[in-house]
Amino acid sequence: MSQDAVRTLPLVEVEDVAAGTYWLRFALPAGLDCEPGHFFMLSAPSAGGAATMGAPFLGRPLSIGDVAGGRLHFLVRALGRATAWFRSLPSGTPLRLVGPLGRPFALPERPVHRMVAGGIGLAPFFYLARRLRHRQPAARIELLYGERTADAHARLAGPERDLFDLVERCTDDGSLGQPGTVVGMLDGPFEDAGAAWYACGPQPMLRALAARLESMGVEGAQFSLEERMACGFGVCQACIVPRRDPPPAYRLLCMEGPVVDPREVAW
Numbered sequence: 001m002s003q004d005a006v007r008t009l010p011l012v013e014v015e016d017v018a019a020g021t022y023w024l025r026f027a028l029p030a031g032l033d034c035e036p037g038h039f040f041m042l043s044a045p046s047a048g049g050a051a052t053m054g055a056p057f058l059g060r061p062l063s064i065g066d067v068a069g070g071r072l073h074f075l076v077r078a079l080g081r082a083t084a085w086f087r088s089l090p091s092g093t094p095l096r097l098v099g100p101l102g103r104p105f106a107l108p109e110r111p112v113h114r115m116v117a118g119g120i121g122l123a124p125f126f127y128l129a130r131r132l133r134h135r136q137p138a139a140r141i142e143l144l145y146g147e148r149t150a151d152a153h154a155r156l157a158g159p160e161r162d163l164f165d166l167v168e169r170c171t172d173d174g175s176l177g178q179p180g181t182v183v184g185m186l187d188g189p190f191e192d193a194g195a196a197w198y199a200c201g202p203q204p205m206l207r208a209l210a211a212r213l214e215s216m217g218v219e220g221a222q223f224s225l226e227e228r229m230a231c232g233f234g235v236c237q238a239c240i241v242p243r244r245d246p247p248p249a250y251r252l253l254c255m256e257g258p259v260v261d262p263r264e265v266a267w
């Protein structure tokens, strides 16, 4: 990892988009070269001082949510200590960002690109859709997005909504969109093995989706996985994911992911 990958950036804005979910925005650093699927480790700039009160010691990985309007955006769900702390910060607070890290999404040439998001797994798909729009203007970009309840569904307004040709929502409790899980949405019009498939979400959803796509004969799907990460660049060995076909039996998700082919994972 080069020194250029470490930056201290002032927080520009926090915007709530659903219960417990918010955009965290920074001014885009000059010369930043990042791809959809890359992630950053975010933390307090250093120990001590007012800006670090309540900050966790270790950084937390966040996918690049979007790069637009001269800003670097992260879509975050408040789950625990760090993600609640980020939400509490006033504009201007400096944060340490290390990245871009990891292996990003490939952008295959296809007529249809279908993104399957469970919960905060929505985060990487705005920038992915933006890049695909730019590179393949005639392609159709679809988002299948599921949450447990209606109040957890992120608001998608104006330019964010316009990145997608289709947005289909579902909820586990049927309070918004189709009732059931996002994997259940695949029955019918979305049983199209020829699309480029992308997914991000909780492990049980990804496991079920991997089995479903395999049964449909889909090749080359790309899943963005999550594991606990302490460093983000291959040192701590915290982020191991078992492989289906050893050797080696494991991969480090921060270096060989987070984007992986689901057929290579021992779910």
Ligand SMILES: Cc1cc2nc3c(=O)[nH]c(=O)nc-3n(C[C@H](O)[C@H](O)[C@H](O)COP(=O)(O)OP(=O)(O)OC[C@H]3O[C@@H](n4cnc5c(N)ncnc54)[C@H](O)[C@@H]3O)c2cc1C
Residues within 6 Å of the ligand: 039, 056, 060, 061, 062, 063, 064, 065, 074, 075, 076, 077, 078, 079, 080, 081, 082, 083, 084, 120, 123, 124, 225, 226, 227, 228, 229, 258
């Ligand atoms: C490559 C990568 C990209 C990510 N991108 C995003 C993103 O764009 N937006 C976003 O909101 N989150 C993202 N995450 C998850 C985010 O890093 C965790 O939610 C965050 O670390 C939780 O920190 P915390 O201190 O708030 O929670 P903690 O207090 O550390 O934990 C709270 C709860 O969340 C669970 N948890 C913590 N980290 C993870 C994890 N990585 N996976 C599953 N469960 C976890 C814990 O087991 C615990 O139950 C990403 C994770 C990875 C690995």
Ligand code: FES
Residues within 6 Å of the ligand: 228, 229, 230, 231, 232, 233, 234, 235, 236, 237, 238, 239, 252, 253, 254, 255
């Ligand atoms: S997060 Fe430290 S090795 Fe992957």
